[in-house]
Amino acid sequence: MDFDLSEAQNLTRQSVRAFAEGEIAPMARELDEKEEFSAELTRRMAGLGLLGCFVPEQYGGSNMGYILYAIAVEELARVDASQAATIAAGNSLGIGPIYYFGDGKQKREWLPRLCSGECLAAFGLTEPDAGSDAGSTRTTATLDGDHWTINGHKIFITNSACSLTGVIIVQAVTGKREDGKPELSCLIVPSGTPGFTAKEMKNKMMWRASNTGELFFDDCVVPKENLLGTKGDGFHQMLATLDDGRLSIAAMGLGGSQVAFELSLEYANSRIQFGRPVASFQVNAFKLADMALEIELARNLLYKACWLREKERPITKEAAMAKLFCSEVMRRCVHHAVQLHGGYGLMKDYDVERLYRDQRILEIGEGTSEILRIVIARDIGVSGRAV
Numbered sequence: 166m167d168f169d170l171s172e173a174q175n176l177t178r179q180s181v182r183a184f185a186e187g188e189i190a191p192m193a194r195e196l197d198e199k200e201e202f203s204a205e206l207t208r209r210m211a212g213l214g215l216l217g218c219f220v221p222e223q224y225g226g227s228n229m230g231y232i233l234y235a236i237a238v239e240e241l242a243r244v245d246a247s248q249a250a251t252i253a254a255g256n257s258l259g260i261g262p263i264y265y266f267g268d269g270k271q272k273r274e275w276l277p278r279l280c281s282g283e284c285l286a287a288f289g290l291t292e293p294d295a296g297s298d299a300g301s302t303r304t305t306a307t308l309d310g311d312h313w314t315i316n317g318h319k320i321f322i323t324n325s326a327c328s329l330t331g332v333i334i335v336q337a338v339t340g341k342r343e344d345g346k347p348e349l350s351c352l353i354v355p356s357g358t359p360g361f362t363a364k365e366m367k368n369k370m371m372w373r374a375s376n377t378g379e380l381f382f383d384d385c386v387v388p389k390e391n392l393l394g395t396k397g398d399g400f401h402q403m404l405a406t407l408d409d410g411r412l413s414i415a416a417m418g419l420g421g422s423q424v425a426f427e428l429s430l431e432y433a434n435s436r437i438q439f440g441r442p443v444a445s446f447q448v449n450a451f452k453l454a455d456m457a458l459e460i461e462l463a464r465n466l467l468y469k470a471c472w473l474r475e476k477e478r479p480i481t482k483e484a485a486m487a488k489l490f491c492s493e494v495m496r497r498c499v500h501h502a503v504q505l506h507g508g509y510g511l512m513k514d515y516d517v518e519r520l521y522r523d524q525r526i527l528e529i530g531e532g533t534s535e536i537l538r539i540v541i542a543r544d545i546g547v548s549g550r551a552v
């Protein structure tokens with residue numbers, strides 16, 4: 166076994182870290198406070214090859230592979246979860262379905278624009294009445310001669326309602342399967358299509374500089390050839406997309422845990438109470454030791470899942486484990502971080518305050534922790550309706 170990253174991987178980590186610390190960090194607190202998405206930062210991240218991480222050069226991607234993709238997201242999240250979310254969703258939820266399931270024409274039409282940052286794609290799965298139970302989608306798409314007519318409502322869709330939004334992948338019911346269950350398919354809906362409107366969702370607790378939208382389809386008509394892949398394949402496409410997406414959410418948990426640890430170590434080593442650094446009290450030293458231990462475990466779990474993905478081996482269980490563990494490690498790390506900072510950790514002048522808020526979504530988006538435990542339980546052979 167070789168646990169070393171390659172020279173190229175280390176170099177990419179360094180360059181993403183330098184960009185994040187130099188270009189994102191000075192803006193992160195203000196964008197969070199103003200709840201403002203930055204098209205400029207998104208374009209510059211695309212310029213570094215951070216959109217299209219697993220897409221070949223022929224379509225404008227950087228083809229860096231899943232380990233490096235995770236490292237890049239980890240480094241962005243170490244500085245600002247919102248920018249990491251834009252990139253994670255842009256790649257795994259937006260570009261992923263078009264690259265993996267689109268036909269040649271769809272790839273040629275969308276991938277170069279998406280990889281260059283000219284526009285963003287979003288994945289419209291969640292609905293007001295279909296969250297964890299994503300298969301109970303109510304949005305419908307009806308084939309009428311040479312076009313589909315879409316009607317329905319999506320909610321909480323990342324990158325779907327900003328100036329860069331170019332296209333939405335929409336999961337919809339397109340008929341009934343032989344077993345009587347709804348047949349699901351995905352369709353490509355470009356921004357500006359008549360009958361489709363997007364409304365930005367405001368007042369989020371976390372990821373405040375990431376764009377989230379609510380989508381309305383009211384007799385929205387797209388050409389027949391906007392079907393993604395095969396009719397009826399939407400459920401499978403959604404599961405595969407979420408497996409990949411979970412790797413990037415795990416990377417966000419890892420990056421957030423890492424910076425919570427770094428900030429805490431620095432602060433606790435320098436904050437003097439009772440004539441000693443607060444880190445020197447054993448109860449606090451043990452918090453820092455636990456953080457370091459769990460971050461090491463989280464990193465190994467995630468990189469192994471990415472390695473499996475690069476080998477094109479199944480990752481459903483491993484991606485669920487990585488996302489579940491990394492997000493819960495970050496919860497414990499940010500809890501310790503605020504505690505070690507005392508009252509200062511509750512103030513917006515300190516980055517641990519933002520980390521504390523940004524962590525919370527990681528246990529909810531792309532499969533809640535409860536759903537991920539169900540996924541793992543099924544995979545390891547637990548039987549019965551309860552899971």
Ligand SMILES: Cc1cc2nc3c(=O)[nH]c(=O)nc-3n(C[C@H](O)[C@H](O)[C@H](O)COP(=O)(O)OP(=O)(O)OC[C@H]3O[C@@H](n4cnc5c(N)ncnc54)[C@H](O)[C@@H]3O)c2cc1C
Binds near residue numbers: 254289291321322
């Ligand atoms: C900022 C943000 C960005 C997002 N981006 C996207 C996006 O880009 N695309 C997209 O499609 N969606 C997106 N989502 C939606 C997200 O994936 C859902 O919020 C998530 O899947 C949970 O669905 P829900 O909120 O409807 O909760 P519900 O499914 O209603 O769950 C409520 C609670 O019940 C629990 N629960 C549900 N079913 C079970 C069960 N069988 N067993 C045990 N417990 C259960 C859940 O774990 C949770 O604790 C985003 C959400 C947010 C907040």
